[in-house]
Amino acid sequence: MSGDSMGSMRRTPLLARAWLVAALLGGHLAAGAAVIEGHVVGADGKPVPGALVTLAKDDELLRETVYTNRAGRYELGTAQTGEARLQVRAPGYADQVRKLSVVDARAVDWVLTPSTDPQALSDAMPASAFAAIVKIDDKKVRTEFRSQCFFCHQIGNAWTRKVRNQEEWEAVTDRMQRYGALITWHSEKTIIASLMDAFKGAPLADHERRERDPEIATARLTEVRVGEHGAFLHDVDIGPDGRFYSCDMANDAIYATDLATARSTVSKMPSFDQPLHGDLAGGSAPVAAFNAHHGPHSIVRGPDGRFYTTNSMSAEIGVFDPATGVHRFVKIGHGAIYPHTLRFDKNGIAWFSIAMSDQIGRYDPRTDAVQVINLPSGGFWQWLADEMFGVVLKVASWFPGQDLHLILSHHKWSGQGHKILNLPYGIDVDPRDGSVWYSKLYADKIGRYDPATGKVEEFSTPEPGPRRLRFGSDGTLWIPAFGGSALMKFDTATRRFTSYPMPVLDRDEFETPYAVNVEPHTGDVWVTSNLSDRMFRFNPQSEKWVAYPLPTRVTYLRDIVFMADGGVCSTNSNLPSDAVEGRHQSLLCLHPDAVPENGH
Numbered sequence: 001m002s003g004d005s006m007g008s009m010r011r012t013p014l015l016a017r018a019w020l021v022a023a024l025l026g027g028h029l030a031a032g033a034a035v036i037e038g039h040v041v042g043a044d045g046k047p048v049p050g051a052l053v054t055l056a057k058d059d060e061l062l063r064e065t066v067y068t069n070r071a072g073r074y075e076l077g078t079a080q081t082g083e084a085r086l087q088v089r090a091p092g093y094a095d096q097v098r099k100l101s102v103v104d105a106r107a108v109d110w111v112l113t114p115s116t117d118p119q120a121l122s123d124a125m126p127a128s129a130f131a132a133i134v135k136i137d138d139k140k141v142r143t144e145f146r147s148q149c150f151f152c153h154q155i156g157n158a159w160t161r162k163v164r165n166q167e168e169w170e171a172v173t174d175r176m177q178r179y180g181a182l183i184t185w186h187s188e189k190t191i192i193a194s195l196m197d198a199f200k201g202a203p204l205a206d207h208e209r210r211e212r213d214p215e216i217a218t219a220r221l222t223e224v225r226v227g228e229h230g231a232f233l234h235d236v237d238i239g240p241d242g243r244f245y246s247c248d249m250a251n252d253a254i255y256a257t258d259l260a261t262a263r264s265t266v267s268k269m270p271s272f273d274q275p276l277h278g279d280l281a282g283g284s285a286p287v288a289a290f291n292a293h294h295g296p297h298s299i300v301r302g303p304d305g306r307f308y309t310t311n312s313m314s315a316e317i318g319v320f321d322p323a324t325g326v327h328r329f330v331k332i333g334h335g336a337i338y339p340h341t342l343r344f345d346k347n348g349i350a351w352f353s354i355a356m357s358d359q360i361g362r363y364d365p366r367t368d369a370v371q372v373i374n375l376p377s378g379g380f381w382q383w384l385a386d387e388m389f390g391v392v393l394k395v396a397s398w399f400p401g402q403d404l405h406l407i408l409s410h411h412k413w414s415g416q417g418h419k420i421l422n423l424p425y426g427i428d429v430d431p432r433d434g435s436v437w438y439s440k441l442y443a444d445k446i447g448r449y450d451p452a453t454g455k456v457e458e459f460s461t462p463e464p465g466p467r468r469l470r471f472g473s474d475g476t477l478w479i480p481a482f483g484g485s486a487l488m489k490f491d492t493a494t495r496r497f498t499s500y501p502m503p504v505l506d507r508d509e510f511e512t513p514y515a516v517n518v519e520p521h522t523g524d525v526w527v528t529s530n531l532s533d534r535m536f537r538f539n540p541q542s543e544k545w546v547a548y549p550l551p552t553r554v555t556y557l558r559d560i561v562f563m564a565d566g567g568v569c570s571t572n573s574n575l576p577s578d579a580v581e582g583r584h585q586s587l588l589c590l591h592p593d594a595v596p597e598n599g600h
Contacts, residue, residue, distance in 0.1 A: 227255060281397040282400060334359070426441075445460055467479075502545070
């Protein structure tokens, strides 16, 4: 924004400014829009930049957040009315909350009190600070710990850093293995000992950096609660009607959410003849807590306006027509177990990864034809898993909830742990030549499939745990290194990797990047990472990171989609949802340039 524009904004009356803010937000505010503005300073009178100012009703259905700029100034436009709570949160200070009438509120200034209680300071720190104190010297065990103990939830939040004795930690570790963690006997003993040593209840000294990236001052963040208690939101995409369609893996549901009104409608998938928990019926947890027959995981809007899901529990492609509310299911077959991520190519063909049977698939919506491609195993133990896993799950399903698949698995007695599986995970299509690229989360590889020739190539990644990768429009492949706390770039022409370490809050901390997507207009790479309650933006030209602190503690973001107005959206889907602050999962959209740069 130019200097003249900034000066004009400062002179704009509040009522007129409400309309201007509404325009900046793409019309999300109604005619009765209000603007709450003010300054946030410390007890010394100095401005507090980067503080989070959040407005919400008592029902927490909608939460709207802006950040203070370098002068400590904020400006929050809202269509909410009635009584609400305004909260200010900043590192090193105690939270402050005020009840107010939204339409009557105008200037609301704050003086924050430094938090001097060591326990309160410790309690306010993100999970990344506590995960860093779990010291494991054995590199193999440390890699297994990061790979297997963080994949659905944070380690180090208030739920997971509790003081427990050895028997209690053994019970937790046993439950995590029933959730799907594959660790060896040696790793299990080492991890339990390390957790006991780390989490003793003493407050953690706060060494985290305080400064916030100044770019966040123009950002606005909206959180909308989606689903009832016990929902497990996974991916989300945007429909032709502008609503957000997210899938609830625990309840076989698709929610349609209007961001402007914060209202959702739900469409339940009929079970038909699919057994409860599908192919995973032999497991006790977490599927036993799910009321799911299909388990929709990835959801993508197709070129025809319908939504396509990978139904992980039933090895199906789900087809949902938002116009009619009709669900249809296409069996994958070919030994497929746990279809995962789905993407469309420019010809309208859907490609998807199949995590537990080391495959990728091709689906043509016009004919319902399905093709499955077997991927290289990479060694004897992986080959054994590829050949036998389907049989093991089938036998386990004869004994529902008994976890027989873990007893029959060779991950412990072989000493391989999670390395017995390749786990094809992320998938995307090269926009230049139509080749299909995938990541193997456990094998630390990415691969290329050529649809024209059927040729498969695989490449070992320099960082462990490649997860949900994406192409930029220029053909550059971006890969989050879940186990390596880094973003990787792969040049498909030269076959060369470049690694960019993620910014951390303290030198001993690390991040667990889950998914990336490339904004089509700016070329910026957005990264969801799930330990420090932040979202990240990376500029490939300047190689500069911007970290956006998020207002909800225990945020675990999934896939990323972009709004037409530049909004960056994902779902907060920590498992279990009870661990999330407020105890609900949500749709989250961040607009990086929605707020005028007053006071800069």
